[in-house]
Amino acid sequence: MRNLKIAIPNKGRLQQPTLQFLQSVGIKPLASDDRALIVPTSWEGVQLVMIRTEDIPNIVETGATELGITGHDYVIESSADVEELIKLDFGRSKIVLAVPQTWSENSVEELKVREFRVATKYYNIAKEYVRKKELNAKVVKISGAAEVMPSLGAADAIIDVMSTGTTLKLHGLKAIDIIMDSYAVVIGNRNWIKNDEADRINLLLTMMKGAIAAKGKKMIFMNVPDNRLDGVINSLPAMLAPAITRLSRSDIWEVITVADEDILPEVIAKVKAAGARDIVVIDIEKVVK
DSSP states (O other), X not given: OOOEEEEEESSSTTHHHHHHHHHHHTOOXXXXXXXXXXXXXXXXXXXXXXXXXXXXXXXHHXXXXXXXXXXXXXXXXXXXXXXXXXXXXXXXXXXXXXXXXXXSOOSHHHXXXXXXXXXXXXXXXXXXXXXXXXXXXXXXXXXXXXXXXXXXXXXXEEEEEESSSHHHHHTTEEEEEEEEEEOEEEEEETTGGGSTTHHHHHHHHHHHHXXXXXXXXXXXXXXXXXXXXXXXXXXXXXXXXXXXXXXXXXXXXXXXXXXXXXXXXHHHHHHHHHTOEEEEEEEOOOOOO
């Protein structure tokens, strides 16, 4: 059995959320040396490969790793022939066009009369955007922090990632157009299903989806007297239907259901009022469908 490899960011804003997500799946790195590029994990035969976030799509495309976790923006920028297999619930951001706050223009249409330079690490996305919007802009490719380029005189505007907009404001910039939304994704080679290890890869993906489906959900156990059962069941949310089991005492039922954490207080109040007792709430690690 050969090792399966998952490429993950070696640094940056996606690294820690990625590691936390993998730990929720049950995949925990077994080495803490920051210099390690290939890290064994708690899953036998699964390794993490630490790579620059922007390089992950190309690495996965070559088949050097079976899976990768990166940003949707980098997938688009790279034009790599990979498949986005799972959309994750972290790394949310926007790619925006930002100009100096001193400029009077507040829309892309207003910019069409201006000639300007735009700095970006998203060169391909920027070139296509400038072409589609018919802007008289020269795209300047950079690899460092884009927001400082206008103040350095290296560019007039930028196309860059924005999470809250605070960094733009600190550098005297304002976003005037959203080019695309981004988020973290699990990617695979287009031919992963033909891989000799396709079953193992599919199991990894299933467990990842299970961890996502379980997030924010709680399992609720309760005892319900026979004469209160219908009222309790009618007050419950459930993924399909509550599970009910008659206990050794014939007049008591065990009822099990799953509820979103944000409605948990409401659910508990309702079932208590309907006659449930001995209510136990526990975390859910995975929901495998």
